[in-house]
Amino acid sequence: MLDKNPSIKCNVSSCKFNNKNKHYCKLDTIKVGTHEKNPTQVECTDCQSFELE
Template sequence: MANCCNHANQSIRCTVSQCAYHCQSKDYCSLDSVMIGTHEANPTMCECIDCKSFVKKS
């Protein structure tokens, strides 16, 4: 896995510091793109939406 702080993608803001792709010194994601999805059949609130690119930091 790449060192996330080497590539802060300023187009993707992120505050989930538990993710392996989070740039620790800034609130950005290091991925070039992310997959957004849902865990609900009919999402109606923002809490129903998930970042499917999330990888738990080891």
Template sequence: MNQGNHNIGCTVTECRHHAKTMNNCTLTHIEVVKHKSEATCPECTDCGSFEKEK
């Protein structure tokens, strides 16, 4: 298992990139995406790097 990236916190345990033993992402880079042309609140954004755990 990859070690978690301490610079990217994550509590989405259903994600393929979750570190499992700690609440971190194993990726070195993530893409944050928005749902509208202008993001005005946290709910307008998501982690575009999410992949469902198999």
């Protein structure tokens, strides 16, 4: 796991992969998904790589 991935910014401090000092994700890649059948807004998308710290 990286210290930070400069390509993935993240402010979700409760995620186990968040570098809280720099506000970046520590993963090489993330999976983005949706909880809606036909997403039309940003709020309809989710980081499916999230794990609770």
